[in-house]
Amino acid sequence: MPVFALVDCNNFYASCEKLFDPTLKHRPVVVLSNNDGCVVARSAEVKALGIPMGVPWFKLRNEAKRHGIVAFSSNYALYADLSNRCVEVLSGFTPNMEVYSIDESFLELSGFEGRTGGLMAYGAEIRQRVADWLGLAVCVGIGPSKTQAKLANHAAKKNLAGANGICDFTTMSPAALDVLFERIEVGEVWGIGQKINARLEAMGIRTVRQLRDADAELMRTKFSVVVERTVRELRGVSCLELQEVVPEKQQIMSSRSFGQPVYDLPELEEAVASYVAKAAEKLRSQDSLAGAVQVYIRTNVFKPEVPQYQRTVTVPLPEASADTRVLTLWAMRVLRRIYRPGYGYHKAGITLMSIVPATNQQFSLFASDGAVDARSRQLMDVLDGINGKFGRGTLRLAAEGVEKVWQMRRGNLSPRYTTEWDCLAVVQAR
Amino acid sequence: MLEPMASLGPGVFIPLVPAPKLSLPLDTVKVSAGFPSPAADYEESRLDINEYLVRNPVSTFFFPVQGDSMEGAEIHDGDILVVDKSVRARHGHIVIAFIDGQRLVKRLHCRAGRVALLAENPCYPPLEIQEGMELLIWGVVVGKFKRFGA
Numbered sequence: 001m002p003v004f005a006l007v008d009c010n011n012f013y014a015s016c017e018k019l020f021d022p023t024l025k026h027r028p029v030v031v032l033s034n035n036d037g038c039v040v041a042r043s044a045e046v047k048a049l050g051i052p053m054g055v056p057w058f059k060l061r062n063e064a065k066r067h068g069i070v071a072f073s074s075n076y077a078l079y080a081d082l083s084n085r086c087v088e089v090l091s092g093f094t095p096n097m098e099v100y101s102i103d104e105s106f107l108e109l110s111g112f113e114g115r116t117g118g119l120m121a122y123g124a125e126i127r128q129r130v131a132d133w134l135g136l137a138v139c140v141g142i143g144p145s146k147t148q149a150k151l152a153n154h155a156a157k158k159n160l161a162g163a164n165g166i167c168d169f170t171t172m173s174p175a176a177l178d179v180l181f182e183r184i185e186v187g188e189v190w191g192i193g194q195k196i197n198a199r200l201e202a203m204g205i206r207t208v209r210q211l212r213d214a215d216a217e218l219m220r221t222k223f224s225v226v227v228e229r230t231v232r233e234l235r236g237v238s239c240l241e242l243q244e245v246v247p248e249k250q251q252i253m254s255s256r257s258f259g260q261p262v263y264d265l266p267e268l269e270e271a272v273a274s275y276v277a278k279a280a281e282k283l284r285s286q287d288s289l290a291g292a293v294q295v296y297i298r299t300n301v302f303k304p305e306v307p308q309y310q311r312t313v314t315v316p317l318p319e320a321s322a323d324t325r326v327l328t329l330w331a332m333r334v335l336r337r338i339y340r341p342g343y344g345y346h347k348a349g350i351t352l353m354s355i356v357p358a359t360n361q362q363f364s365l366f367a368s369d370g371a372v373d374a375r376s377r378q379l380m381d382v383l384d385g386i387n388g389k390f391g392r393g394t395l396r397l398a399a400e401g402v403e404k405v406w407q408m409r410r411g412n413l414s415p416r417y418t419t420e421w422d423c424l425a426v427v428q429a430r
Numbered sequence: 431m432l433e434p435m436a437s438l439g440p441g442v443f444i445p446l447v448p449a450p451k452l453s454l455p456l457d458t459v460k461v462s463a464g465f466p467s468p469a470a471d472y473e474e475s476r477l478d479i480n481e482y483l484v485r486n487p488v489s490t491f492f493f494p495v496q497g498d499s500m501e502g503a504e505i506h507d508g509d510i511l512v513v514d515k516s517v518r519a520r521h522g523h524i525v526i527a528f529i530d531g532q533r534l535v536k537r538l539h540c541r542a543g544r545v546a547l548l549a550e551n552p553c554y555p556p557l558e559i560q561e562g563m564e565l566l567i568w569g570v571v572v573g574k575f576k577r578f579g580a
Contacts, residue, residue: 023531
């Protein structure tokens with residue numbers, strides 16, 4: 001029988017911020033979304049204040065002053081590095097795992113039940129090692145299916161069952177599980193979103209126990225095979241396997257909202273060129289070529305009082321490419337075609353589409369010769385090499401511009417403590 | 431290389447313009463001409479400074495130093511410390527300590543009920559840890575390095 005654990009980092013973004021900054025101990029910390037808009041992560045202190053997820057920051061200004069809340073812009077470089085480290089630590093506990101999100105991983109633990117102390121002890125070991133090695137707190141939920149593991153994690157986090165941030169459903173008695181499942185609302189179950197939740201409630205299904213004991217066939221006819229599977233998983237029948245191999249991306253998107261509205265074509269061009277550069281780098285890192293480029297621009301839909309315009313156009317390339325110069329050229333052509341003066345643009349983005357592995361390249365009849373191709377690849381290798389060493393954007397096309405006035409607002413960005421030599425945290429010898 | 435072109439009907443072949451190439455890296459191909467290099471059997475991998483300084487990369491972080499209180503331990507202003515969080519701190523270790531909102535590098539002393547953070551420079555008195563003070567030993571310093579601007 002399979003056994004799964006869901007390990008997730010507590011208050012991940014806020015914990016990353018606290019890790020390197022001793023002045024933040026015990027202080028309420030929030031992390032804001034792009035452009036410093038809304039609260040996307042909260043430290044335990046902020047949760048205790050009753051501040052919900054997703055509130056716009058400007059609405060919190062008074063409370064922030066009163067409670068001394070510290071707000072950070074999203075420091076993705078820091079979070080990504082710590083997330084990768086966490087995955088690496090967890091991979092020492094099982095050969096089979098699935099990285100589910102930036103702060104959650106499923107671990108297959110079958111075969112480890114027989115260890116002294118059982119899975120609770122193994123969970124404690126996981127928790128201890130992540131705390132010792134990375135200074136991050138995690139919760140561990142264990143169950144015979146992924147859905148149960150996720151629920152066990154919820155129970156551990158909310159102190160509903162288990163102990164010390166670890167909860168193992170596989171060793172709880174059926175009676176104890178009945179009691180627990182009766183206490184948890186059905187909306188907490190993995191895969192039960194708001195819509196399904198509302199419909200379930202209309203049918204009188206409010207608790208996890210009720211959903212588990214519902215007629216699985218009926219759930220399939222009423223909802224979908226997904227909900228049926230959830231019911232079976234809640235009963236302890238594993239229906240969802242680990243998704244170990246991340247499928248290669250079929251599309252690569254790069255887009256951002258601007259810090260302030262952008263009116264001029266040259267500024268938009270710079271923004272779009274830099275998105276292409278970023279996406280192309282990702283494309284090359286997975287050894288692929290893009291067959292089409294899509295560009296979109298739009299005004300701020302949340303400001304209906306200003307004139308609105310938006311446009312998305314896709315252009316197929318004559319030949320699949322991973323060359324930043326080629327992709328930028330086509331993106332610029334599209335952009336110039338869809339740009340209309342007189343509007344305040346709020347967001348722009350590009351998508352690389354029809355992605356194929358570089359080895360399957362279909363050459364067009366009129367394609368450039370192989371020598372040009374090889375040179376292009378060499379140049380791109382140099383580009384990625386330099387940017388990898390000295391930081392993204394060190395070497396770039398002139399089209400990307402130098403000033404980047406359109407860049408998103410990130411007023412309270414903490415240093416990239418772990419990924420930039422210039423951003424390391426200084427220690428005092430005094 | 432030839433490829434059928436559907437639009438020209440069956441049996442009509444036109445050459446594929448840039449024929450795909452298979453390039454092999456030179457060093458994986460054994461060339462058996464002439465005498466073999468007498469050094470071939472002694473080949474070893476080149477020394478890697480990462481390997482020397484960093485035993486456990488996943489738990490290793492770097493911190494630059496500011497100040498002169500650790501000169502006695504050969505830790506100077508501007509050095510970059512290699513800090514391994516997976517090493518359990520013991521008496522006598524040089525550690526990164528978070529205390530009173532500060533990030534400090536000190537020698538950890540814990541003997542006979544006394545816990546203190548010691549400097550390695552007579553100008554700086556020991557920092558005695560009293561009951562109720564919140565001390566976090568963030569990690570153990572396992573090495574240091576510095577790059578000169580040459």
